[in-house]
Structures are given as structure tokens and as C-alpha cells.
Amino acid sequence: MELGHGRDLPSVITALLHGHIDAAFGRVHAPLPAGLTHRLVRLEPVDAVLHADHPLAEVPAIRPAQLSDGLLWTPGALHRLDFLHRFATAFGVHRHAEGPNLGLDRLLADLAADPRRFTLLPADLPLPPHPKIRPVPLIDPTPLYAWSLLWRGDGGHPLLGSLLSAFVREAERNRWLDYDPARDWLPESRDT
Structure with a gap:
């Protein structure tokens, strides 16, 4: 695994679409282009x-x-x-x-x-x-910052499933996805 960083969501999306990276972390705050998918992994x-x-x-x-x-x-x-x-x-x-x-x-x-x-x-x-x-x-x-794992929907890297499973386990163990609207704030999602 090689770690890198993207400046913002559009630059990460471009890198994913061009196959420069296999997966990324970020806050998905707009609809993703066709061919990309994501899963919330941490609040x-x-x-x-x-x-x-x-x-x-x-x-x-x-x-x-x-x-x-x-x-x-x-x-x-x-x-x-x-x-x-x-x-x-x-x-x-x-x-x-x-x-x-x-x-x-x-x-x-x-x-x-x-x-x-x-x-x-x-x-x-x-x-x-x-x-x-x-x-x-x-x-x-x-306030809660919503981190998602993003990847190409064509299957991507062979270890992507293992990475996603590890996040699911850690999220459950550490209560990373706990959210109570009476106690927490998340920005509303956009339709555009």
C-alpha cells in the first residue's frame, strides 16, 4: 500500500477515474460520477x-x-x-x-x-x-465529519474487499458510525 493525499474531492475523483489510485478516503458531499462508489466508514x-x-x-x-x-x-x-x-x-x-x-x-x-x-x-x-x-x-x-472509502465500481484492486472489511470491523468495534441527530450535527446532503 502506498499512501498519498489529494487536495480535494475533485482531484481524488479524477485520480480514481484515471486509474492512478485504487481507493481514496474523503467526504463525499456531491453525487459521484458514474463508475465510482463509496461507503461511509467513519463519523x-x-x-x-x-x-x-x-x-x-x-x-x-x-x-x-x-x-x-x-x-x-x-x-x-x-x-x-x-x-x-x-x-x-x-x-x-x-x-x-x-x-x-x-x-x-x-x-x-x-x-x-x-x-x-x-x-x-x-x-x-x-x-x-x-x-x-x-x-x-x-x-x-x-459536528461530525463523514469519511468515506471511495473506489471504482469495476472491482478495482484485489485487496479492496479486505480493506473494506477491516473498516467495517473497526467501525463496529470503535462505534465510528454512531450518530444521534439530537446530539450530533452532519451537513445536509446535496441533491446536485
Whole structure:
């Protein structure tokens, strides 16, 4: 297995369709082209990641609506980041700023440059120590990022079935697909 990364869902779809890759992980937020299929494998909670001087940095948990006066910092244009865009719309976050996607260290450095900034990152992501950055859980509701395994529908790689089975087992064991609409938030799916 060779690991790689795609910039966004369209680039991953292109790589799959051209046979450059056999499978990919991502958030499917639009209908897939003919010939591709996917299966949801993980609903991952996200945390707010804030500057240490942000007014909410020391609270034990944040409701998403409490971030409405904040400045959402994004690694790229917000309109290209579907989950963050939908979060901002759903919870009334009207101000955002963006920088280039140059990795986690750069994202954290950019957050540390302005105490008004926050972003969202996976709750399970180990953050490198940074004196000016604080992750805080989001609750009531907890936003969940939906990860899917994507592949070509023509059967693809011979080990694809084993990979999918491993995800099914881990999802059951770790309750990766638990969802309670009274407690959690998922962006609504698009029909277009």
C-alpha cells in the first residue's frame, strides 16, 4: 500500500477515474460520477482549535453557535471546503479568512498569529504542542465529519474487499458510525 493525499474531492475523483489510485478516503458531499462508489466508514467528531487568547479558549466545551462572532481561519478558499462552509452557514459564522494549505504546522502558526481566529480539526488528531493554540470540544451539537472509502465500481484492486472489511470491523468495534441527530450535527446532503 502506498499512501498519498489529494487536495480535494475533485482531484481524488479524477485520480480514481484515471486509474492512478485504487481507493481514496474523503467526504463525499456531491453525487459521484458514474463508475465510482463509496461507503461511509467513519463519523469523526471535530474540535474547535483556537488561539490561546481567544475568549473561549479556556472553557471545557463550546456550542458551535458560540463561535458565530469568531473569525474562521481556513486552509484555502472557504467555498472549496464544503464541510467548513456548511458549518459556517449552519452556525452563523459570517467572518472568515484564509491562507494557503501548507500543512498542519503552518495552519497552527497562522492561528497563533491572531487571537480572533479559530478553525475545526478532527478531535482525534494529535496536535503538536503549541503555546498559543487550544483545542476545545464542540457539543450541543457535536459536528461530525463523514469519511468515506471511495473506489471504482469495476472491482478495482484485489485487496479492496479486505480493506473494506477491516473498516467495517473497526467501525463496529470503535462505534465510528454512531450518530444521534439530537446530539450530533452532519451537513445536509446535496441533491446536485
